[in-house]
Amino acid sequence: MNSAADVVVIGGGPGGSVCAAQLARHGRSTIVLERAAFPRFHLGESLLPQSLVVFEEIGVLDALKARFLEKYGARFHDDRRGKRERFSFDAAWKPAASHAFQVPRDAFDALLLDHARACGADVRERWTVERVVTDERGRAVGVDAISADGAPVRIDARFVVDASGRDALTAHATGATTKIGGLDQTALYAHYEGVPREEGKLAGDIDIVLFGSGPPPEPGGAGPGAPAASGARGGEAPARASAGARPNWFWFIPFKDGRTSVGAVVSRAWMRDRRARLGVVGDVATSLFDVAVSESPTAARLLEGATRLWPRAEATADFSYRVRATSGAGWLAVGDAGGFIDPLFSTGAHLAITGGKLAADAVARALDAPEEERSVVGAWDARVRAGAETFILAVQAFYAGPLVDYLFAEEKHTALRRSITSLLAGDVYSDAVWLRDTRLRLQEMLASVGAAAG
Secondary structure, three states: OOOEEEEEEEOOOHHHHHHHHHHHHOOOOEEEEEOOOOOOOOOOOEOOOOHHHHHHHHOOHHHHHHHOEEEOEEEEEEOOOOEEEEEEHHHOOOOOOOOEEEOOHHHHHHHHHHHHHHHOOEEEEOOEEEEEEEOOOOOEEEEEEEOOOOOEEEEEEEEEEEOOHHHOHHHHHHOOEEEOOOOOEEEEEEEEEOOOOOOHHHHHOEEEEEEOOOOOOOHHHOOOOOOOOOOOOOOOOOOOOOOOOOOEEEEEEEOOOOEEEEEEEEEHHHHHHHHHHHOOOOOHHHHHHHHHHHOOHHHHHHHOOOEEOOOOOEEEEOOOEEEOOOEEOOEEEOHHHHEEOOHHHOOHHHHHHHHHHHHHHHHHHHHHOHHHHHHHHHHHHHHHHHHHHHHHHHHHHHHHOHHHHHHOOOOOOHHHHHHHHHHHOOOOOOOOHHHHHHHHHHHHHHHHOOOOOO
């Protein structure tokens, strides 16, 4: 095996695999070191349409079409208000694709890693990276790893890409992670069969179901005819603050083989309250999942005749964090290694996929022109961070309340609806007028409830 390469990629998830495939297509020798043996389970099973641009460029789109269920839109249900709203991806401002895919991540991630291998990357599974090696100037020059047979190996590289996921190897080595305020959620999840679906193209939609202990009260007694809050645009739903408790929610993600991924995302306060009031002991994740189902008429209806395929529900907590430094001399971090956002809008895989492709382009250019590395990688960093921050604003505005009001407004301005649809489709990497306006609106929503956007 080689002990040197142009680039070492730490991690073979979507970000690392896409980055490696694109680097190989650029003619760069690339070694991928993945700790697990694929396939392996992972959350993040619903993709976004804008990722299809990347899939087509790296040559894997046809393989995805052959294996996975197409997703043409997103349905939102609010059990507290008795409302439902669907957003169709073909109504975005610039629909790069009319659909995305719903993917079991074990099969999807294995397909992408195999594609990176087929493109020419040297993929090594069951290899554990212990640290990034730096020279006397602090520049990354390789990694120290443990091979599949347990031997210590140093691999020299001209550039290192950290795609280590939530392990965030480079960030944790320097203590560079910070929690994102107000996003202390826990997901309780399992796979089911027998969950009912819509017919035709609607069968692949993701369902997001909001639930709580009761309907959110109207802020200040305001009714449907109340005037818009300060900062709202004429003719559009008011950016008003919902005074009720922030929403908990379910995801329902259908797969082509008939399975459905189901998860309840709940706040830490909800967890504490239900455990205390109901005396939950033993299998806490499964018990609390069942409590969440009992509080959501929509989830209860969808799961009434369904069968859970796992012995019990699983749990994962504290989704959201930022990473202060996502690049440096000779290295950069993609996907979850550069930060992670609550799964509300299915952003994790999209940020990894697009960020990984853009990272490969930046690294290839920097290797061609070392004197431009700082500016090229800096431009990549700024672009990827801006996209992530847009999604963070959207998630915070959702949990704060105002974005929920917009999603379920009876009469949405056409431009506003297209902007929301474009956001749901993952179009966050441009400098379009609608995107700048959307960021401003989200900031105003947060300001309307005094929420901290930072």
